[in-house]
């Protein structure tokens with residue numbers, strides 16, 4: 622596959638590192654994966670939220686989870702906008718969907734690259750509990766350089782889809798007041814009982830309180 626790959630410049634890397642909080646190789650790998658996915662689809666970074674959806678396969682509390690922050694920064698698919706979906710599989714792939722055309726691409730860091738990680742000093746130190754921001758820059762910087770400059774097809778494999786199945790969920794713009802706690806709750810999360818609206822916790826209470 623011939624791809625005109627977007628170059629990640631020093632300014633973007635620095636901004637992404639600021640957002641992420643420290644320097645590590647996994648976040649830049651996600652940054653590059655996100656750009657590569659947009660390059661393959663020929664789409665711009667998400668602004669509103671509905672135009673792109675990213676599905677990430679990393680889970681919680683495992684190495685290289687930082688990958689997702691790079692994906693978010695590159696693609697504009699974020700938790701807040703609701704266009705970043707986590708499907709925790711303990712893998713490092715991202716699938717980017719162009720919702721207009723339903724074309725999608727899954728970008729997967731290659732096995733050889735990810736398995737190498739486990740034997741690198743960086744990861745050994747991390748596994749020993751050394752926080753990433755305390756690591757010697759001489760250990761981290763070459764890894765970042767490597768992940769950003771190695772030809773993309775040695776770092777990632779890509780798989781494209783012409784009609785990716787996904788459910789479009791409309792944004793809800795109304796809310797009600799819970800009859801019990803008095804807090805505001807988005808209508809799609811509220812439940813009506815005996816002509817009154819309840820939030821989840823208060824509904825549970827209402828359903829489990831016996832009438833005495």
Ligand SMILES: [Zn+2]
Pocket residue numbers: 641643644645646647648687753
């Ligand atoms: Zn990190």
Ligand SMILES: [Zn+2]
Pocket residue numbers: 799800801802803804819820821822823824
């Ligand atoms: Zn309530």
